[in-house]
Amino acid sequence: MPPLKEVRIAVAGLLHETNTFAPGMTNVDAFKGEWVEGRRAFYERYAGTRTSMGGVIDAAAKHGVELEPGLYAAATPSGLVCSRAAEALIESVVASIDPAAAGLVLIMHGAMASEQYDDVEGECLRRIRARHGSGLPIALTIDLHANVSPEMTNLADVIIGYDTYPHIDMHERAEEAFELLLRRILGEIEPVRAYAHAGMLIVPQAMMTEEGAMKSLMDRAFELEDDPRVLNVTVAGGFPYADVPDAGMSFVVTTDGDRALADTLAAELVRMAWDMRTQFSIAQSPPSEAVAAALAEPEGPIVLAEGSDNVGGGAPADATHVLACLIGITKPALIVIRDEEAVARAFGIGVGGYFACEVGGKSDRLHGDPVAVNGKVRLLFDGEYRHAGPYMTGQRADMGKTAVVASGLLTLVLTEKRTAPWDLGHVRSAGIWPGDYHMLVVKSAIAWQAAFGPFARRVIYVDSPGCCSANLSHFNYRKLRRPVYPLD
Template sequence: MKVFSAFFGTETNTAAVVPTGFADFERAGVYRGDASIRDPQGFGASHVELRRLAAIDGHTVVESLTAHAHPAGITARAVYERYRDWIIEDLTAAMPVQAVVLVLHGAMVADGYDDCEGDLIARVREVAGPSVPIGVELDLHCHVSPRMLAGADAIVCYKEYPHTDTLERLGEVYRLVVRQAQQEIRPVTALHDLRMVGLWHTTREPMRSFVERMQSFEGKDGILSVSLGHGFPWGDVPDTGAKLWVIADGDRSKAQRLANQLGEEFWQLRDQTWVPPIPIAAAIDRMRATSEGTLVFADVADNAGGGAMSDSTFILRAMLEAGISDAVVGSFWDLGAVALCRSAGVGASLNLRIGGKCGPQSGDPVDVAVTVKAIVEDHAQYGLNFRWSLGTGVWVRTEGGMDIALNTVRSQIFSREAFEGLGIRLEGRPVIVVKSTQHFHASFAPLAREVLYVGAPGSITQNFAEMSYRRRDNDFWPRVANPRGTS
């Protein structure tokens, strides 16, 4: 059996000030047919895993595009169309194929395309024909559209947030399309629109148990897969919002009954599954009261993984004004500060202006006396089974003993390597502040006495009840208590 595969995506914050262009994809590496060889620890890891699974079964993989850009604003039309057309050209050249696996995001928006994934899947279907199974893996923060569901045979999204199960879900998609191609199953999908907008951490209850409940139905009584797409709240498109869908073997009514049942169960948990971030003042009080163990604070609104600029100074300024000294903070995307540190060199002391470079949502720059402790030219971290470049990384220490990480490639914090790769000690530190929403959790939680989420200002605010959309309707929870009569 010949399986065609492609990896293409980004997560679009439609209000972000920085558009997504060719350079953003090229920064992570754009590969056409050879990412599994040239970038096996980066985004080529998905193709490596597909090749491994196929080899076990005696199948072959035809590898097409691998292209990913870190979340930012709307993708330029020419960028999306070029990469999309490369996939279609490669598929046309590879025909006939017996199955297609697409690793996408689900929240990619381009100029002229509200639903990039739906457009791509439809074009793949035109080339592959009606009988070739098309399987799609999506990020958990996806917009699931009718066009996507109409074009694909099986759509599966990650179950975990943070996304620790990316390769597991890819294996799930692979097995579904292979079994369909071998005529062992006939996947049909039913969707339940939850009419909710928010974020739901699967590391705590009751979300932990709800994920396990979804999984408990899979592989039994004809149920093939259950997915809960949390949606991406900062992408303003008609299909924004949380949705739950079930894939069954040939019985759509059974799939719909289970989707509705689980959707109702999730709705009933709404007041238990969402915990709003704490204000900055409350976070500072907790930092001051720290006596033993490590408190990890997440600067959730300045998460580059949601399209923020990762240079806001609101928490840093509050910490300095409060005299918080034994702490680690980062990472700040600040090209100018890094350039000054590189020029001064390791060991130099200087007055440095940090952050606040990208507009009102970044706050004002902070001026602080620092010593340059380390400069790492090819700094990186690992997360979600991929290697993420941080460009040039710099460690500076304030006169009071606060350690601050700077970088030249905008990225959220995934792992301790973002700090430890610069030489910053984390063990035993009373306070660590990470610019991330949740993907830091798997790496940092083992260090922490407690993990706290801080509601500082920023471009990905989590005040969902006050969010207002232009492209989708505003009849959603928590903005509306009972959207469309939900009880």
């Protein structure tokens, strides 16, 4: 091998969590907000950030390896990716990979699906192999909510999934992937993988890695990784809002040349998960009961987690099931709603003007009907901020034009774009402090905790209709491999 300073490692990525039950289709334009190509653009955007891309940059610098960034494109979770977009995205990523690279770090989600491909990650890996050869070492990083397929496991040398939810370790996992890839290039290890599906669909609210059954699985995975023969254990909780054959919880165990050991450990984790299956259930309350329970609490903030409209799961962010219960509220409440028409109305009125408009419920009927809101426009701004908290620190966020409207004791933040509440900048950029409210409505399953968790005196999970509902009986699965718990 040449000296490390002469080793070139490529990095590229395509990241989208696809909710096949969400309204609308996802096209190439959805990725234009984070379409980063080439070394200069990659370093300018991601150097110093606590992202997967930042982790790869830091690992390359640590080991004195030349990094050759290709294309990285990402979009906010949303509906099925259309055929044309999938072809263009996959081909662009494959073509951007340096053909002279000694290895590749590929950053993907693991739950991307299109009209023609149930497993976009697997298809992307297949095309990379076809163009760059079966001998190219590849380390694939995936989200904890990945729906891992056998093809992904067969075509990547190393698969590294996040260990945390909320996902605050993506930087570390990218560093881990880089280092295992480098060891593979240097001939120090010979990774072999075992894949096992648990036969279970788990909702995101049950995947908090600091408590309950998910913590038990993660703790066991970490114990297994203490064995020097074990290179990595990935616990993938899966993404239940994708109607694809391999949706659900799975495990990938990577060992140094010992396939029998990998198979044994993967099977052990499946048995452990199955034995704890009833512990993955979630208690929820209908919107009116959730609001009443929050009002009955003497002190707040009380977080109302409206997971059915989870932006991070592909939902439209304009559900009104909770909003309808907050009109005329008797204690201060805060909610963020995506509504381009309402934002345009607020900007037309101007700061200090009287706002009267129907808000939300404009994507489809599943997520509720528009709600009449009367109030005062308090603030207008461009909606841009950077993450300052532990989740993707330094990452740019863009809510589009944003308006703050006060309607009695209810404060609405109205945005043009769907933006997940993963960082305090979600409201701090609008001059809002969460501690000032008795109720905080978050359109998220668990990832909101990275930003708002420290404020919550109590969390109430809301059971409402929506494309990310924790009640999986709402969904009509056609492609999912059956039987699967808890549906069967």
